[in-house]
Amino acid sequence: MASPPVVRFAPSPTGYLHIGGARTALYNWLYARGRGGRFVLRIEDSDQERSTPESEVAIFEGLRWLGLDWDEGPDVGGPHGPYRQSERLERYRQAADRLIAERKAYRCSCTAEDLARMRSASPDPRAFRYPGVCRDRAVPADVRHVVRFVMPATGTTGWDDLVKGRIEVANETLQDEVILRPNGLPLYNFGAVVDDVDMEIDHVIRGDDHVVNTPRQIQMFRALGRPEPRFAHLPMILGEDKKKLSKRTGTVSVLQYRDDGYLPHALVNFLARIGWSHGDQEIFTLGELVAKFDFDAVSASGGVWNAKKLDWLSSHWIRQTPVPGLADLVLPFLGSLGVADCPRERLEAAVALQRERAKTLKELASGIAFYFQRPLVLEAKAAEKTLDADALARVEALAQSLELVAPFDPGPIEAAVAEFLRSRGLELKAVAQAARVALTGRTQSPGLYDVMSVLGRDGTLARLRGARTAPRG
């Protein structure tokens, strides 16, 4: 019905990209991409104390890893720049001057001490609101001052939230906020509004914690003579303890999930589904998310982070990833396990087998490392349990009967093993686990014939025969 939306993600660069921010960014991105809109990235670094360039880079990196690209932003530019608040000071000054000229804002020379005094003298210090003592004082521009916004004292301010429905707030609960510091840096509410105006943002999609800021910002939009955007306030993501998500309750850094071996799309799928739904569907491709995402199905209540479900999604998407690409992705994780030399063909064969068995790339790597490790170190407990003298003898005899198998593929191998068992009157169970431990060093692995095939004849025979003397640890 309307023209394509213009949305923004506006993090403050005071740390890494965390889970909550990532979901906010994702919902903005999905909304824009699903409707041919624009996604703007703006850096809100108006707090000089806390903002760092490193954080900005980390946020870019997190967004890029998730695949959330932006149409305008500090690094790519755009027609509404600059996109860093610290570079937009002139704009805030101009806007504030205009408001002052129109008597919609004023200079205030009250000091922090003045404020503290007034607060403690008020009947209920916790409910203290700045009483506007400088409103009519005509504080000269050359005395140290902040700029305060003239907030209406009566009436109500309300909006139809895309997620929460109608919200109304009595204006008497608002106060004359500081919008500009003495050093010219804007405060959050003002900077965001001026930027949203300049950048033509028409949908503000952000966390629940901003609901209280919305009426103030609406008043500022109106004072600047601009229509306010639509607002969508996303519920919080809670930790498994149902408290606000924090480091204490689990991993909150997006890049940490990358380093832990999660596929970015698994995280995207999970993030999309925490707080939004589409009937009974759990698995979504990116294209489906873009096509189906809308606010009518965004939940109004907070959602608890469910690491197990992320794992399930992650294992699903690992199984869906084509083997060659997956092999590329697993390489760095193999490297950090000390595996450097893995022939491409065997690597891909190993990945194809292990893909069904891994929740993360990290698990995938540790699941296939045994193919490439030399010497293979047998898990002590596994070896002790399955490789007694009889078993060792059987495993060595098995090696003997595999010597002439050709080609060394699962089918022929299985036939040779069957023949071996028949000639000795054994059941597969009698040798399988011992062979498995000899070949892989552990008690769990893909099917034996598949493992042997990947290992190749030489590798297979060497491991079966070397089990007796293989290092254990």
Added chain:
RNA sequence: GGCCCGUUCGUCUAACGGUUAGGACGCCGGCCUCUCACGCCGGUAAUACGAGUUCGAAUCUCGUACGGGUCACCA
């Protein structure tokens, strides 16, 4: 404490006044089977509480309880 928001299985959620309250993750059992995983089958488990409106309420209204957000010259 003021203001604002929220409340369906343990968790994510479906249901948009009429369903035996559905699905998914997890968990438990079974099948498959050389182990593990995958897959398949089955099971466990929820409308916070109380009034009201209605022929009929998880759905609408009010209250209570509980939870959360926020009260900065942070964002």
